[in-house]
Amino acid sequence: MPDITVAVDQSAATTLLHDAETALGTQSTSGGGSLGPFSASWNASASFSGGVIDLLPPNIIQITNCNFNYSVGFSISVDLNAILPSFCLPQICIPIPFDGSICTPKICISWPTITIPVSYSDTIQFTADFSLVAHLVAGTWLVDVVIDGIPALDLTPAAVAILAAIELAVTPILLAIPFIGPFLALAVDAILTAIGIAGLLGVLGPLLTPFVAGLTFNIYKQPQVFPVLPNVPPIDPEVDINLDLIQAAVVASDKNELVLTANISA
């Protein structure tokens, strides 16, 4: 028989898991690269909340409809010269009587490079199985709930929404460019076509999947030298015990329970 046994049922396990989701907090990442033919920098942050917990013996915790709350931000750099035709004001000559003519120079417009900022937030629900892992890391016992595999995230709606957001963002930016008027619709279409749903999915997948790949919620973290009583000056030192072994499992009975056991020594 273990020295100490602590069991929680599905209701209490749900509380523990949701506390662990909160404790995990918001994670973030950033990067940059190609978005279609354009270059872009991006950042993303994500957190997790909710979900229905099912304890499945011997070692599975299933979380159904876990909320994956994320925000992404893009800064897309578009060189308009790559997508718009070159545009020149022709030379105009005015004849001057008895003295030849005066001509204006030929002026070619060089299209600028524009930057399109876009941000988008959404929540995706996913369902996944997690395994219980109890391990000792650098003198600290951890019991983690670690995702098995990588859940499929349907990012197509997000890609569609972000493309729409790019369209909304790019129009006022283009309108500020002199002589763009006749080319406005062409420019917008060219940008949206060049990025495309596939281009966005190609960035969103690698950007957001790492948040859920290897997703780990920590439900127990205590030092191996476990403080039972604190130091009480002037003469009472801290009282510690050693957590020699911590194990965790889902145990079946008339109701499934998450059971943590410990063997200790003085």
Add this chain to the structure above:
Amino acid sequence: MSLTQANHVFAGVHEHAINTFLQAFLTARPHYINYGTSAFVPATTAAATNVASIAFPGIPGGIQYMVQFSIPVVDLFPPDGASPLPPGPGELNVKVNAKITLGCMKWDSRGSTDGKPNVSMTPISTTLTVWGLGRPDVRYFGPGNGDVGIQLLDVRIPALACVKGEPDSFEAIVECILRMVLQALLEQLRLPFHALTIGFIQLILQRGPQIDADQLEVWGDIS
């Protein structure tokens, strides 16, 4: 039957773990089991507690003594072996050795030039095995905040057992003294909830503590 039964949370602590806690506590803070008057313990330190001597008119400095307990060993129901006070359901035994040392003094005022007698002291000791019968005593202050101690119900000292089956007045006096001292000791040894649950949960106590199968058990919920 599930461990949590009708509650959401269960914690069980085996008697081995309770004895480990006692060993850790009293190894770190031995002054809880070592007491002596100034002749034996000049000042209170982590190792021992200074107590006042027993004043008696004419005895220079009063009666000097020392009481030293071994680290108590707890045996939860059912009992692991023979006991003069076998625990019933819900009860426990505490077994401890008590070493009582008396500073046996002789003094002589003859020839003293400063009015103080010449005092010589010879320590004499006896060690008695004390058995206590008790049950768990819980204090609950709020979620995750509480502790469990031992309520002492009775004490037996087999070495003092009367010969003819009749209570002996000497036995009664020594048992009473040691019961009081042991009760005072046990009231200071309390196991906090976070140790019961090794920091896994913040226990909201709803049922227990109970003793079953050598284990102290509590039930409740988490905050």
